[in-house]
Amino acid sequence: MVLCTSCGKRKAVIVVKSRGEALCKECFLRKFKDLVIKALTDARLTGGLGSKLVAVATSGGKDSSNALYVLNELKQTYGFDLIAIMVNEGIKGYRELKAKALRKLCKKLNVELIEVNLRKEVGVDIDEVALLYERGLIPFKPCTVCGVLRRYLVSLYAKELGANYVATGHNLDDEIQTFVMNLIRGDLRAIAREGIITSPGPEDVIPRFKPLYYITERESMAYFILRGLMTPHVECPYAKLSMRYKIRSLINYAEYRYPGSKYRLLKLKEEIKAKVEMPRTALRKCTICGMPSSRHICRACEMKEEISKALRELKLSKF
Ligand code: Q46
Ligand code: ZN
Numbered sequence: 001m002v003l004c005t006s007c008g009k010r011k012a013v014i015v016v017k018s019r020g021e022a023l024c025k026e027c028f029l030r031k032f033k034d035l036v037i038k039a040l041t042d043a044r045l046t047g048g049l050g051s052k053l054v055a056v057a058t059s060g061g062k063d064s065s066n067a068l069y070v071l072n073e074l075k076q077t078y079g080f081d082l083i084a085i086m087v088n089e090g091i092k093g094y095r096e097l098k099a100k101a102l103r104k105l106c107k108k109l110n111v112e113l114i115e116v117n118l119r120k121e122v123g124v125d126i127d128e129v130a131l132l133y134e135r136g137l138i139p140f141k142p143c144t145v146c147g148v149l150r151r152y153l154v155s156l157y158a159k160e161l162g163a164n165y166v167a168t169g170h171n172l173d174d175e176i177q178t179f180v181m182n183l184i185r186g187d188l189r190a191i192a193r194e195g196i197i198t199s200p201g202p203e204d205v206i207p208r209f210k211p212l213y214y215i216t217e218r219e220s221m222a223y224f225i226l227r228g229l230m231t232p233h234v235e236c237p238y239a240k241l242s243m244r245y246k247i248r249s250l251i252n253y254a255e256y257r258y259p260g261s262k263y264r265l266l267k268l269k270e271e272i273k274a275k276v277e278m279p280r281t282a283l284r285k286c287t288i289c290g291m292p293s294s295r296h297i298c299r300a301c302e303m304k305e306e307i308s309k310a311l312r313e314l315k316l317s318k319f
Contacts, residue, residue, distance in 0.1 A: 090125025
């Protein structure tokens with residue numbers, strides 16, 4: 001039996017090789033919460049959350065459910081209010097199952113859940129986007145559209161609800177996958193932009209932060225199980241098409257062969273970020289939807305336009 005390296009009393013349930021730790025359930029749950037507090041502290045949020053409204057972008061998956069759970073535990077200490085937002089992207093065999101689990105969790109935590117329907121909002125769902133991509137009618141993969149439109153709708157609704165912050169379920173693995181993807185793309189600006197919290201912008205831009213920034217995928221999974229949280233084991237059918245999916249396997253292999261790779265990559269990303277000074281892009285308002293954007297027309301509106309054009313072509317081709 002391996003004893004917990006923190007309390008030295010109880011049986012360890014998780015071994016974190018890269019940190020040289022073996023923790024029992026109690027110490028692991030406490031450590032998890034401490035890592036979230038560290039993320040809040042590093043984001044300089046701990047002093048400024050009082051009476052603020054935090055909207056958690058939730059999907060019903062383990063990471064955003066964990067983020068919701070821990071923030072719900074911390075809300076009394078820091079004095080903030082919570083609300084959850086879920087975008088239903090319309091992915092058959094996946095979304096309904098995840099949504100059901102999320103509704104249950106929100107009920108249990110007594111957190112209000114706002115459900116936003118992608119089709120109702122933009123006239124298309126991700127199943128249809130996948131069809132357009134498969135037929136070569138749009139250049140974007142389902143995940144690209146899903147990511148941009150979900151982010152857009154969460155910001156829009158968070159603004160309407162009067163939220164001061166948006167919290168997302170991105171964990172340490174997501175962060176370094178994004179870093180490696182940006183390295184491959186040679187996008188230094190994007191590397192400098194990514195972090196625990198978005199850089200301060202104009203007043204109408206709601207800052208987004210990542211409470212699970214210091215928590216690995218494996219730790220997030222362990223927390224989810226140890227807390228007794230539930231989600232159906234279904235994966236989005238489009239995940240495999242994305243660049244992230246391949247990068248994830250690559251990084252997991254590196255971690256397996258060379259333990260600690262993930263933490264080293266995160267450290268490297270932080271070092272690059274600290275050294276790179278990028279001029280801030282001035283934000284204006286999208287001329288179509290009025291949301292803050294660095295361009296004349298925001299990415300979401302640009303995508304919506306291309307998708308509507310492709311849908312018209314698809315309908316015409318049926319006659
Ligand atoms: S839901 Fe959407 Fe994910 Fe599915 S289409 Fe891709 S981004 S994988 S988290
Ligand atoms: Zn727009």
